[in-house]
Amino acid sequence: MSAVAWRRALSVQAVLAQAAWVGIRLMLGYRALALGADPVFLGVLASTFALPALLAALPAGRIADRRGGTAMVFIGLIMAAAGTGLLFAVPGLAFLLVASAVIGLGHLLVMVGQQTFVAHVSVTGSSDSAFGTLTAAASIGQLIGPPAVTFVATLGAGRGGAAPDTDLGLLVCIAFSLLATPAFFFLRRADARLRKKRISANSQPAGIGGVLKTPGLWRSLVVSGAVLVTVDLMYAFVPVWATEQNISATAVGLLLAVRAGVSVLSRLGLTRLIRRFGRKAMLIVSIAAAAAALLALPLTGLAGAFAVMVGLGLGLGIPQPLTMAWVTSLTHAAHHGAALGLRLTVNRFAQISLPIAMGAAAAPLGVLGIFWANAALLMGALVVVAGSDAGTQPRQEEA
Template sequence: MARWRLALSVQAVLSQAGWVGIRVIIGYRALSEGADAVFLGLLASCFALPALLAALPSGRLADRFGGSIMAFVGLVTAAAGTVTMLAFPGLPVLLAASALIGLGNLLVIVGQQAFVAHVSSTDSPDSAFGTLAAAASTGQLIGPPAVTLLASLGVPAGGRPDTTIGLFVCLSFSALATPAFFFLRRTDSGMRRGRTDAAGDPLTAGEVLKAPGLWRSLVVSGAVLVTVDLMYAFVPVWATEQSVSAAAVGMLLGLRAAVSVLSRLGLTRLICRFGRKAMLIVSISAAVLSLALLPLVGAWGAIVVMVGLGLGLGIPQPLTMAWVVSLTAASSHGAALGLRLTVNRLAQITLPIAVGSFAAPAGVLGIFWANAALLVGAIAVVAGADAAPATTRKSDAD
């Protein structure tokens, strides 16, 4: 494995472990302070609100200064939000700290994705983004079990976890992720000098959007990412209704992440054989079926559901990133990925609030079925795409 792949993988594993750990534990912290389903939807939106404005500018900054620097700044920003949440109790503080953590996570994601896009400009983007996505899923595998198990130590059966301990665990993950910056900086600096010599004037957001078929990749990406967010926000509600412990929730979410990791092994070979388009349709269909079943099952049935969600949410993410990169010029990869995240964040702001408001009369059944309907729409968008983005070179799979 190239040094940059190893360093990036370590950073992605630890940063994602801290991120998803916070996404799980903050739901319990909000419930302990009297939050309802509507507030949980608002909380999920606050993670995305600042990033809606910062995604495209941060992508341009990543093109200019390097993705490794952006990821480092993001880790520091997310840590500051976690410290704020620990130091000051109350629901309003949860909203403000969530916004700061969401901004930090955005910078980490843009930085890592821009780094991968730049360093893999002469290779298969599916392979490089598959490495990043697999590392991120490994972090999602580690984060929820570690945070919920440690936060549940000494807590009576059926009781809520100690969210202060859980947040400290998340903060530790972020701190351990920062040293990877020093290993990534040298590779990033060399690639950036090469791009600066060859690049012309940067494209505007409107010009980036004119790339044929780009809007389809953005829509599909947003639908999949919102599904991940809604899962982390509302699985605690499902667990409370089903009397499932926090530790069991952590294990279930860890299982989902483990399946996502496994689904990305040899992904480029699968794409070479079946095509990116077919892989997207099949995987998203698995997520639709799983979401439809989740409100109807208990803890044991949720094991099967999480396997389906692991496949349905694990495969599309690297494919949509590679899809975006394949449609844009190398000098604007960071901007294009930032635009992708802007669309993602817009969906994350509007849809959780809508779904959270719908949850009051309909409960978890309405939450997850509405999410399933959203993914059905994404399948229709993929089905209407041209065949070109759905293929990859045979040599890419070797």
């Protein structure tokens, strides 16, 4: 398979898989609200998506190396679709947590599998372009997923109100997941051939203990976790804010699409900006923009929310590839895989613990407490970046 062919197949798969993922998260939030969930439960629900990755990220990576990333993606897509389908069989808030954990595990397998595949195909050359393909496709999936799912779900509601038909929305998500699976048959040959080259070229595996001792690594992990938690909390709690403001689910989908579109645009020319201003400056400016947007969101209506989403698009689009590059710039080339695996584990720990704490904080203050607590978290990340030497050039993978 040529480079153009596998890039196209991977892009289609990543777009559909990511559209399904963000759509599922939105619909589960609305379904939980319809069942009477409070902010604390929504925080727990957000955490259950991350729990499988905390426990299974490193084993999944080792299996993907042995069996192939494409096979891992195929299994993950089927698991995510099956977990979504289970929501139609058993009602209730308790089972919502079980289903979200199953879906979360499926998404983990998709993410690990796709990143492993990209690592395999780029072993003999630069990985920047290959990982850029995956990143761009995932962002496009985030762009089209929310409006597509919420549009269908709102049509099912009958009157275009703020309470969508989550059954219809979830069916759209299942369709996205299943439509992403045929790419496996296009990608598996290239995966098998290039995986053998990678295995033969591998050096001794890196120990996590040695990676943990890397000077300054903890700073990059803290900042990465804070940014990723913000993405999670946005999908979990923007529906709560919209419900309080009597804003329709269709409008919520458009708002999140604006955020995703700005995130895509923010990465254009990013390398030139880093060369001119440095990675540290770009991290400070972008995270500050996200914090300011979160402070403003609970105080705005629908019109102001579009401006807020522009700030969030910049604040969440720029730091993600930069923190990935920061991690790899701090570690030896032979330890990049271990460092990125550690980054994923830390991210998931943050996704599990912080939403619960913020959900509890929202109990007396409502949704305002959630967004302002999240802004405080990002301000803490700003302090960490300010005291660091984040470097000026991206070194490696942007996943």
